[in-house]
Every structure is written in structure tokens, then in C-alpha cells.
Amino acid sequence: MPTIAIVGAGPGLGLAIARTFGSRGFDVALIARTKDKLETLVAQLGKEGITAEAFPADVLDRPSLTTALEAAADRFGGIDVLEYSPAPHSPVPGLSMAVPSEVTVDNLQPQIEYNVYGALAAAAAVLPAMRQAGAGTLLFTTGGGSVHPVPMLGNVNAAAAALRNWVLNLHNELAGSGVHAAHVAITAWIGEGGPEGIPSATPEQIAPLYWELYEHRDQPELVFNG
Ligand SMILES: NC(=O)c1ccc[n+]([C@@H]2O[C@H](COP(=O)([O-])OP(=O)(O)OC[C@H]3O[C@@H](n4cnc5c(N)ncnc54)[C@H](OP(=O)(O)O)[C@@H]3O)[C@@H](O)[C@H]2O)c1
Numbered sequence: 001m002p003t004i005a006i007v008g009a010g011p012g013l014g015l016a017i018a019r020t021f022g023s024r025g026f027d028v029a030l031i032a033r034t035k036d037k038l039e040t041l042v043a044q045l046g047k048e049g050i051t052a053e054a055f056p057a058d059v060l061d062r063p064s065l066t067t068a069l070e071a072a073a074d075r076f077g078g079i080d081v082l083e084y085s086p087a088p089h090s091p092v093p094g095l096s097m098a099v100p101s102e103v104t105v106d107n108l109q110p111q112i113e114y115n116v117y118g119a120l121a122a123a124a125a126v127l128p129a130m131r132q133a134g135a136g137t138l139l140f141t142t143g144g145g146s147v148h149p150v151p152m153l154g155n156v157n158a159a160a161a162a163l164r165n166w167v168l169n170l171h172n173e174l175a176g177s178g179v180h181a182a183h184v185a186i187t188a189w190i191g192e193g194g195p196e197g198i199p200s201a202t203p204e205q206i207a208p209l210y211w212e213l214y215e216h217r218d219q220p221e222l223v224f225n226g
Contacts, residue, residue: 003076005029005069007122008086012190015041016203017083020211022050029072033058059086059118069125079126081214084119085141100154111159119163134178137214140167144187171220180217184209188226199226
């Protein structure tokens with residue numbers, strides 16, 4: 001069976017992506033910091049007939065992320081699709097938000113570590129085997145501010161834009177290799193209870209984009225507008 005590894009797997013988008021691929025024959029490796037929360041998702045997916053397993057790791061602790069992805073590849077016989085979408089719903093030490101005029105090395109660096117370096121480490125753990133196989137998919141997610149920045153997310157958007165730029169260029173580099181890299185930008189609040197005036201969407205409305213990218217294999221980017 002093919003396998004998807006979801007880095008930053010939570011009850012929102014992560015679970016919806018797991019269901020989207022799992023219901024189409026994929027095994028699922030779930031990666032996030034909290035084992036208990038991952039085990040809840042594993043049980044939920046199991047009830048739906050989807051084989052999933054938890055591989056706890058922190059994207060800010062890159063060796064732990066590499067180890068988790070290696071363990072997932074060992075367990076499932078390889079990783080066919082990597083999806084990267086951690087979100088700091090519970091506090092992540094060092095992460096804060098700053099308007100552009102207040103962005104500093106100190107509040108940008110952790111966002112770069114979270115958005116960019118974590119993604120680089122995840123890709124590095126799976127790309128060599130994908131290249132060797134001449135097949136594989138690398139999907140990376142940011143908010144719509146990576147494309148159209150908003151002042152309240154000055155540091156977050158700068159780091160997300162760096163990730164987006166790298167992914168689009170990785171897409172270019174990998175053209176013709178059989179490995180496909182793509183970026184998803186989400187211009188919406190996911191779930192209920194978002195700020196007034198901000199469009200919202202359910203994870204189930206967004207997750208099909210990932211399957212579309214996986215199937216069509218030619219697009220560098222999809223933007224979801226809520
Ligand atoms: N939520 C929104 O309104 C929104 C809007 C636009 C774009 N997005 C994008 O959508 C994706 C997230 O979707 P979602 O909000 O529905 O989240 P989700 O899939 O429900 O959960 C994301 C998970 O990331 C994990 N995580 C946080 N920090 C981590 C770390 N340092 N290392 C490893 N895992 C970590 C958290 O679990 P632990 O706490 O257990 O680690 C959390 O459960 C992100 O790419 C985000 O940029 C979200």
C-alpha cells in the first residue's frame with residue numbers, strides 16, 4: 001500500500017488529509033509533538049478502516065523529525081507522499097507574531113525554524129528514496145499570507161513566503177524526475193470561531209486539493225480561497 005506521512009497532524013486539516021488519502025488506499029503516518037493526541041487520531045482513523053500510526057516528533061527538533069520519518073518509512077515500507085503542515089494551536093515555545101516594522105531577528109528566526117527548516121528536514125528525510133524510485137510527492141502548506149501578506153503576521157508571512165519560494169523552485173528542479181513538489185496556500189480560517197470578516201472553511205473542503213495535486217502531478221501550487 002502507498003503511504004502518506006503528515007507532519008503536523010492534528011484534528012483539523014491533518015485528519016482531513018489523512019482521511020482523504022486513507023480512504024483511497026493509503027496507510028498514514030501521523031507526526032506531531034503529542035503522542036496522546038496522535039493516538040486519538042489513529043483510533044479514529046482505525047474505526048474508519050484506515051491503517052494509521054503515530055510517530056511523535058517536534059519540527060523544531062529536526063533530528064526527532066528525521067528519526068520519526070525514518071521509523072515511518074521502515075514501518076510502512078517507504079513514504080510515497082509527504083505533507084508538511086504544523087500549526088501552533090497549543091503554544092510552541094519561541095513562536096510569536098509581529099507586524100512588519102517590529103520584525104526582529106529574534107521573532108523571525110523561530111518562524112524560519114518552524115516553517116522552513118522543519119520542511120527542509122522533512123524533505124531531506126524522504127527525497128533521496130523518492131529520487132531513487134523516480135516517484136513521490138512532496139506537499140507543503142502555508143496560510144494565504146505567504147502570497148498576499150497581512151500586517152499582523154509580518155514575521156509569520158515572511159517565513160511562510162520563504163517556504164513557498166523554496167517549494168516552487170523545488171518543483172522546478174524536480175520536473176521530469178518523477179517526484180512532484182507543490183505548495184498549498186490557504187486563505188481561510190479553518191473550522192469555526194474565526195475572527196469576524198475572515199472567510200472560513202472546513203478541513204473537508206480543503207483536503208481534496210491535496211488529492212488533486214497528488215493525482216495531476218503538474219501544478220506547483222494551489223490556493224484555497226475561503
Ligand atoms: N487553522 C487555520 O485557520 C489555518 C489558516 C490558514 C492556513 N493554515 C495552515 O493549515 C495547516 C494546519 O491545519 P490546522 O490548523 O487544521 O491544524 P491541524 O491539522 O488540526 O493540527 C496541526 C498540528 O500541528 C502540530 N504541531 C504544532 N507544532 C508542532 C511542532 N513544533 N512539531 C510538530 N507538530 C506540531 C499540533 O500538534 P501538537 O501540538 O501535538 O504538536 C497540531 O495538532 C498549517 O499548514 C497552517 O499554516 C491554517
